[in-house]
Amino acid sequence: MANSCSNWWHCPLYFAMSVTLAIIAISASIHSTPTNSTPSNHTIFHHSLSFNASRALKNQGFNAVAALLQIYPELFLTSPQSTVFAVPDSSISNVSVHPNLMKNLLKYQISPSNFTIQDLLKKPQNTCLPTLIHQKNIALTKIDPKQRSIEINNVLISHPNLFLDGPISIHGVLGPFSTLNLQDFYQDREISQPAICDAKLSRISNASEPTYVIEWNRIVRFLRSNGFLSFGIRLHSVLDEIVRDYPNLNSATIFAPLDFIFVTPSRPLLDQIVRFHIVPQRFEYLELNSLPEKAILRTLFSDKNLVITSSGYSKRVVAVNGVEIVSSDCFTSKHFVVHGISGAFSMEELIHTSI
Numbered sequence: 558m559a560n561s562c563s564n565w566w567h568c569p570l571y572f573a574m575s576v577t578l579a580i581i582a583i584s585a586s587i588h589s590t591p592t593n594s595t596p597s598n599h600t601i602f603h604h605s606l607s608f609n610a611s612r613a614l615k616n617q618g619f620n621a622v623a624a625l626l627q628i629y630p631e632l633f634l635t636s637p638q639s640t641v642f643a644v645p646d647s648s649i650s651n652v653s654v655h656p657n658l659m660k661n662l663l664k665y666q667i668s669p670s671n672f673t674i675q676d677l678l679k680k681p682q683n684t685c686l687p688t689l690i691h692q693k694n695i696a697l698t699k700i701d702p703k704q705r706s707i708e709i710n711n712v713l714i715s716h717p718n719l720f721l722d723g724p725i726s727i728h729g730v731l732g733p734f735s736t737l738n739l740q741d742f743y744q745d746r747e748i749s750q751p752a753i754c755d756a757k758l759s760r761i762s763n764a765s766e767p768t769y770v771i772e773w774n775r776i777v778r779f780l781r782s783n784g785f786l787s788f789g790i791r792l793h794s795v796l797d798e799i800v801r802d803y804p805n806l807n808s809a810t811i812f813a814p815l816d817f818i819f820v821t822p823s824r825p826l827l828d829q830i831v832r833f834h835i836v837p838q839r840f841e842y843l844e845l846n847s848l849p850e851k852a853i854l855r856t857l858f859s860d861k862n863l864v865i866t867s868s869g870y871s872k873r874v875v876a877v878n879g880v881e882i883v884s885s886d887c888f889t890s891k892h893f894v895v896h897g898i899s900g901a902f903s904m905e906e907l908i909h910t911s912i
Contacts, residue, residue: 607634610727613720614643619729621649625663632660635689636669638724642709643716647848648733664689665735673726674717677707683805685754695734696751698805710734710751711806711837713855731855732838751807771809771893773800779888780813785897788817788834795828799835803857808839809893810854812863812877814901830904832857839894842885845875863902878902 607630614623622643626633633641644666649659667689678700685694686709699708707714709730716729773796780789792811812834835857845865854863854877866876875882877898884897 604630606630606722606725609722610641610720610725614727614729617716617719617729619643619645619716619719621646622663632663632689633667634725638669638671639726640668640670640672640686641725641727642666642668642714642730642734643719643727644730644733647852661690662733662735665693665695666730666733668695671724671726673721674705674707674714674728677714678702678705685751694751694754696754696805698751711803711808731853751805771806772890775890776811776888776893776895779895783887784815785813785817788813788831788901791817791827792831795824795831798828799832799857803837806837807892808837810836810838810840811893811895812836812880812882812898812902813887813895814880814898815883816899817901829858829861830901833861833863833902833904836863839892841889841894842875842882842896845877845882845896 607626610633611623611627614620614626622641626641633639665688668686669689670686672686677697680697680700682697682700684697686697687694695709697707697709698711699706701707705717707717712734713731714728715731718726719729720727773792777789777793777796780786780792814834833856836854837857838855840854848865850865852865854865856863863877866879875885880902881899882896883899886894887897888895
């Protein structure tokens with residue numbers, strides 16, 4: 558009995574998810590019209606496929622998506638072919654209390670075509686792919702053929718070719734492609750697709766408008782006039798390089814230190830330090846608070862991640878790399894959020910390696 562929930566924080570997650578799964582399953586059964594009590598070969602094939610895929614997902618730690626796939630396979634196998642981008646359990650916990658929200662987010666993680674990682678690597682960067690949500694697409698925002706790595710909506714594919722069988726491919730990703738939360742859902746906000754994609758799967762090419770949607774100038778002005786002057790100045794000084802490397806960035810979380818005083822020996826090091834404080838996904842405070850301890854946050858500085866850590870003073874206060882968030886959600890928009898932190902993240906390793 559003691560081993561029924563090995564990690565205590567999993568218990569409320571699985572309870573909430575179980576309720577949601579039950580609601581989805583009941584809803585699906587109500588809306589389906591049985592025409593024959595004898596299962597068809599097509600149904601048997603789907604059952605076998607979902608079982609094998611679910612087992613592969615569980616083996617890699619994607620327990621929530623594995624459970625959903627077994628209980629509600631119709632969602633994942635609604636088209637003749639499918640590519641599923643499975644999210645971690647912690648991402649499901651943020652939306653598991655609301656069935657429709659979870660269903661929409663899952664549909665945005667599924668493309669009605671079959672793409673192995675080899676297929677995706679052959680596509681040009683910024684290619685847009687359809688999803689199960691009408692006129693809402695995802696984009697291949699970064700492709701590195703040498704490293705065989707791909708980012709979709711700036712989210713890394715962490716487990717390529719997790720499951721391949723006939724008409725379905727499943728890849729594990731580090732997080733959801735959209736940051737839609739309960740507040741957005743209740744306010745009838747739609748899932749936002751990358752700015753480079755329009756509803757017809759082509760690129761937006763308007764010479765009068767940049768393709769990136771993060772309002773960097775607004776962020777810099779806010780930082781300079783709201784107690785983050787030093788960080789605002791440093792961000793502005795390396796902004797051209799960030800925009801050059803991430804022109805299609807459509808969501809971001811900026812951790813702005815109140816005290817940002819570094820004697821930087823070089824401009825490249827300053828650029829790395831600033832990027833280490835920016836996450837290419839939008840996380841409001843409540844979303845950060847719902848993440849488990851030691852959860853990884855990828856930054857704009859390649860190969861350098863941030864980690865959710867416990868606060869030394871209060872477990873109600875979120876800390877990142879041991880630095881507390883002291884001013885949460887202090888500046889937000891649909892695409893970004895700024896959190897004030899008590900000090901800069903430790904840069905000792907970067908400084909020593911650059912000298």
